[in-house]
Amino acid sequence: xxxxxxxxxxxxxxxxxxxxxxxxxxxxxxxxxxxxxxxxxxxxxxxxxxxxxxxxxxxxxxxxxxxxxxxxxxxxxxxxxxxxxxxxxxxxxxxxx
Numbered sequence: 579x580x581x582x583x584x585x586x587x588x589x590x591x592x593x594x595x596x597x598x599x600x601x602x603x604x605x606x607x608x609x610x611x612x613x614x615x616x617x618x619x620x621x622x623x624x625x626x627x628x629x630x631x632x633x634x635x636x637x638x639x640x641x642x643x644x645x646x647x648x649x650x651x652x653x654x655x656x657x658x659x660x661x662x663x664x665x666x667x668x669x670x671x672x673x674x675x
Contacts, residue, residue: 589636596629625662
């Protein structure tokens with residue numbers, strides 16, 4: 579029961595992060611214009627779509643109730659979040675120099 583609640587929270591967070599990244603493709607993010615920085619635009623676009631995909635996969639795993647799939651989705655969300663965060667931080671740090 580608690581795992582289902584945690585996966586539900588993770589799905590909501592992943593969907594929100596995906597929406598946020600995709601909605602900021604034509605705006606500024608961290609005081610950097612996303613359109614003017616191709617690496618940031620690529621990280622936001624690919625990261626956003628992947629988070630939306632992971633949110634959908636999380637919903638499917640909740641409906642199927644397969645423990646292995648739930649574990650894979652949670653690990654994948656965690657790893658992908660770290661990768662997107664590092665990619666965005668890399669752009670931010672190099673833009674400040």
